[in-house]
Amino acid sequence: MSEAPHGAPIKTPGQLIAAVIAGFAVPIVIIILLANYVNKSTRTGAGTDGMSDAVVAQRIAPLAQVNLRDANAPRVYKSGEQVYQAVCSACHATGNAGAPKFGNAGDWAPRIAQGFDALWHTALTGKNAMPARGGTSPDDYSDYEIGRAVAYMADHGGAQFADPPAPAASGAAGQGAAAGAASEASASAAVSAASAQAAAAIAALSSAPQANAGAAPSADAAQAGKALYQQICQACHAAGVLNAPKFGDKDAWAPRLKDPMDVVYNYALHGKGNMPPKGGSTASDADVKAAVDYMVGAAK
Numbered sequence: 001m002s003e004a005p006h007g008a009p010i011k012t013p014g015q016l017i018a019a020v021i022a023g024f025a026v027p028i029v030i031i032i033l034l035a036n037y038v039n040k041s042t043r044t045g046a047g048t049d050g051m052s053d054a055v056v057a058q059r060i061a062p063l064a065q066v067n068l069r070d071a072n073a074p075r076v077y078k079s080g081e082q083v084y085q086a087v088c089s090a091c092h093a094t095g096n097a098g099a100p101k102f103g104n105a106g107d108w109a110p111r112i113a114q115g116f117d118a119l120w121h122t123a124l125t126g127k128n129a130m131p132a133r134g135g136t137s138p139d140d141y142s143d144y145e146i147g148r149a150v151a152y153m154a155d156h157g158g159a160q161f162a163d164p165p166a167p168a169a170s171g172a173a174g175q176g177a178a179a180g181a182a183s184e185a186s187a188s189a190a191v192s193a194a195s196a197q198a199a200a201a202i203a204a205l206s207s208a209p210q211a212n213a214g215a216a217p218s219a220d221a222a223q224a225g226k227a228l229y230q231q232i233c234q235a236c237h238a239a240g241v242l243n244a245p246k247f248g249d250k251d252a253w254a255p256r257l258k259d260p261m262d263v264v265y266n267y268a269l270h271g272k273g274n275m276p277p278k279g280g281s282t283a284s285d286a287d288v289k290a291a292v293d294y295m296v297g298a299a300k
């Protein structure tokens, strides 16, 4: 047994040593190559892009940033839509927390019935889960801009409110714009009422001459009230079209006159249910109030 069997590959001690070394070395080399192959991707910090320029800049950015605004620069007012998108949509787009949902007439109808001024006031002061000014400060959005957002939202919920008058612009210009929008409203009110009666009433309306927009309060308010009633309001109120409280009908008026007169004026000015703002006319606020006084006087 001193000699290896014939045909065996290892015949000398030198070959044996070489075979043993190769037996260890070859698998090790293969393992190293494989490990390298698997790991080939280049590495940044701990498997993230944490060292990229953008991320580093973000990490070392100062905690607070100051936005300088020139207080004397002429203020560019945001539109109602812009304010809505930036602030109000957070809750009103989805109806979060019971907020009246944007574009949902059912949610908005009872609120619109309060009139624009009441809604504007609520938006400025807050109500239940609705934060004052939608949670913004007066420096971010002026009362006027909040008002525009209210009009934008309410109008998409079925109202026909005009923007509130711009604070810097002259009051007369604002009035004119509001009156113009109100006359547009009379046309679309016809569609929403969607009844033959309404169509007839509106037809009667459009043939009536429109009172002068923005006219100075008439010297004789009672006269003006009666005149406006005969021109505009009686189209519905004389016969009680669309369930309008009938002229001179005490029973129809009594429950409405439980509200303070300011509220009743507000309905006449800004609409309520099938009652279009200002009866669809472009009369001045003073004349509409005078017409209300005239109608209320006849129902007492």
Ligand code: HEC
Pocket (backbone or CB within 6 Å): 083, 084, 087, 088, 089, 090, 091, 092, 096, 097, 098, 099, 100, 111, 114, 118, 119, 120, 122, 123, 127, 128, 129, 130, 131, 133, 134, 135, 146, 149, 150
């Ligand atoms: C944090 C959520 C939130 C934000 C932001 C928000 N609202 Fe509201 N809003 C509500 C909720 C909730 C209500 C319903 C309140 C109720 O009737 O109890 C509401 C109701 C209203 C109403 C109806 C009020 C009434 O008297 O019926 C108006 C108008 C309104 N929001 C305007 C705005 C405007 C304008 C903005 C943006 C400047 C805004 N909201 C931002 C949650 C929000």
Ligand code: HEC
Pocket (backbone or CB within 6 Å): 201, 202, 205, 228, 229, 232, 233, 234, 235, 236, 237, 241, 242, 243, 244, 245, 256, 257, 259, 263, 264, 265, 267, 268, 272, 273, 274, 275, 276, 278, 279, 280, 281, 288, 291, 292
């Ligand atoms: C297109 C028909 C129509 C015209 C035109 C119209 N009204 Fe009305 N008015 C109504 C209806 C309908 C109601 C009842 C609304 C409701 O209660 O939902 C109403 C209600 C009212 C109320 C009571 C609001 C309340 O509940 O306290 C007053 C005040 C009023 N109208 C004033 C006027 C005046 C002033 C004019 C003319 C400038 C006028 N209306 C023109 C249809 C009309």
